[in-house]
Amino acid sequence: MAMENNDINRSLLEGKEEDEEHEVKLHTKVQVEMKKLWIVAGPAIFTRFSTFGVTIISQAFIGHIGATELAAYALVQTVLLRFVTGILLGMSSALETLCGQAYGAKQQHMLGIYLQRSWIVLTICSLILIPLFLLATPVLKLLGQADSIAGVAGYISLWLIPVMFAYVVSFTCQMYLQAQSKNMIMIYLAAAALVIHVIFSWLLTVKYKFGLPGAMISTLLANWIPNVGQLLFIFCGGCPDTWKGFSWFAFKDLWPVIKLSISSGLMICLELWYNSILVLLTGNMANAEVAIDALSICLNINGWEMMVSLGFLAAAGVRVSNELGRGSSKAAKFSILVTVLTSLTIGFVLFVFFLSFRGRLAYIFTTSEEVARAVARLSPLLACSILLNSVQPVLSGVAVGAGWQSIVAYVNIACYYLIGIPLGIVLGYLVHFQVTGIWIGMLLGTAVQTIVLLIITCRTDWDKQVVLAQQRVERWVVPKSTEQNGNGTIQDA
Known part of the structure; x- marks a missing residue:
């Protein structure tokens, strides 16, 4: 009887130890996964806050130029740029699928080729979208906007064409760096862009009174400075396993990438x-x-x-x-x-x-x-x-x-x-x-x-x-x- 009780107690003790070991393992797994999660989520959140912040800063300084300019910028930002952002952000998410799966499969050398393929596809898409910016004034007039607002909106839309191409580089580089958890560089570049944007917006619109052109020049700088930094990081040895230089293989198998990019673009656009x-x-x-x-x-x-x-x-x-x-x-x-x-x-x-x-x-x-x-x-x-x-x-x-x-x-x-x-x-x-x-x-x-x-x-x-x-x-x-x-x-x- 005593032996039976000892066996029962031993079994209960072993079961308790197994439960505690399982809890420790689960706790460790959660900690490891949370670390991997925030390595990607933290920089991604900050970068998106920065992109949104650039828009808010531009809007604030343009608001001091005049009511018509503010209304025109808000109109172009809400209707035109959001439309284009949805397409480009959505299409670039195809790169996230390809780079993430290739990186997990230890085919790191493919990430640079996928990045180049995405540049080709999104650049072609951006060229197709240029007429939207060129015809912004007549389109907005057809939608019932006042002539004065539509005219200024058409002028602003011309400045936003380089911003659209900045998005091509920005979105694709972000997807490429995120897939290999090398996106901390994005935080530093995004923070620098915000500071520079505030300084240049104040100098060009408040101090030197350059008006709308000054505000748009600052906006262009804020969008392109992070891109230059990301490209230098990639080209100059920041990603030695995944970037092997420009390759003619980027032009191979473009059609599957185009199809995945279109479905990705449609998915994100419908949400935005x-x-x-x-x-x-x-x-x-x-x-x-x-x-x-x-x-x-x-x-x-x-x-x-x-x-x-x-x-x-x-x-x-x-x-x-x-x-x-x-x-x-x-x-x-x-x-x-x-x-x-x-x-x-x-x-x-x-x-x-x-x-x-x-x-x-x-x-x-x-x-x-x-x-x-x-x-x-x-x-x-x-x-x-x-x-x-x-x-x-x-x-x-x-x-x-x-x-x-x-x-x-x-x-x-x-x-x-x-x-x-x-x-x-x-x-x-x-x-x-x-x-x-x-x-x-x-x-x-x-x-x-x-x-x-x-x-x-x-x-x-x-x-x-x-x-x-x-x-x-x-x-x-x-x-x-x-x-x-x-x-x-x-x-x-």
């Missing part, structure tokens, strides 16, 4: 344009001025928070693609879980914060009591948007990492444009809920999209995704024996 449609629909409401002011404040806050979400989107894409390329389906699933829970925790804290402060946040942007009350009414919707934004972009990042862009594009079309917007129109116009109804409808579209992506992610055979990722890498790989050397010639085996 969604809020723009909300603003357009609000413009036709009763008391539209107050509604648009209140909505703009909410969307401005939402825009800042969205930079955090986009950082987690990038992190999810990199971690999933790296693990799939490495051949570990378990690690890919674990990284998804950790990323979703981390982002959701931050989103929940912000959800509670915005529910608590409600209309008081409006006084940061306005002195109008009426607008503040409108913001207070919209604050619960803003809080819900932020909570959804903490999950939905992460799932989109998972899709980027796995290469599901075309699937998610169809999901976005169905959820956003066949459910969200029609529901918003019905609730806003027919049920007379005004801007609240439009936002509720569009939130429901986002909620449906999030649920669908959760179901897809949970039901996915991740072992099969590992096979597909490795097949993609093998199909497009250039043998190391023929990779390019630093002198621009091809080394034969």
Whole structure:
């Protein structure tokens, strides 16, 4: 009997030790994954804050030049540049898929070739988009804008053509560096760009009174300085394993890259344009001025928070693609879980914060009591948007990492444009809920999209995704024996 009790006690003790060991292992795994997550997410969030900050700084200094100039810049920024940014950012996310999976599969030499292929595809796309900037004035007049605002907007749009090409370099270099977790350089360059932008904006617009050209010159510098720094870092030995110099192989297998880039562009565009449609629909409401002011404040806050979400989107894409390329389906699933829970925790804290402060946040942007009350009414919707934004972009990042862009594009079309917007129109116009109804409808579209992506992610055979990722890498790989050397010639085996 005593021996039996000893055996039972020994078994219980061994079981307790196994549980403690499992807890230690799980805790260690979470710590390791969190470190890998924040290595990508931290710089990505800061860089996106910086890009958003450049726009805000430009808008602030242009506002001191004149009301017409401010309205024109806001119009071009909201309509034209957001449209172009959606296309280029979306298409560059194809590079995130390819680089992440190749890096995980230890085919580091392919990252430089993928980067060059992406430069070719996005440059061609940018050349196609140039007429939008050249014809901005007549297009805006056709949309009913005042001649004075449309004329200045057309002038500003010409200055933004080099900004569009800056985005080509910026977005692609970010994806390339993120895939190999070498993106700390982006923080230093983004911080330097912000400081330089403030200094030059003050010098050129306030001190020397160069007006609109001065503000736009500073904007160009703020967008190109980080690019020059990133290119120097890549070309001058910062990425010795992945950058082997320019190669003719960049022109090989362009069509698959174009197809993946188009589906990626469509997926991201449909998400970024969604809020723009909300603003357009609000413009036709009763008391539209107050509604648009209140909505703009909410969307401005939402825009800042969205930079955090986009950082987690990038992190999810990199971690999933790296693990799939490495051949570990378990690690890919674990990284998804950790990323979703981390982002959701931050989103929940912000959800509670915005529910608590409600209309008081409006006084940061306005002195109008009426607008503040409108913001207070919209604050619960803003809080819900932020909570959804903490999950939905992460799932989109998972899709980027796995290469599901075309699937998610169809999901976005169905959820956003066949459910969200029609529901918003019905609730806003027919049920007379005004801007609240439009936002509720569009939130429901986002909620449906999030649920669908959760179901897809949970039901996915991740072992099969590992096979597909490795097949993609093998199909497009250039043998190391023929990779390019630093002198621009091809080394034969």
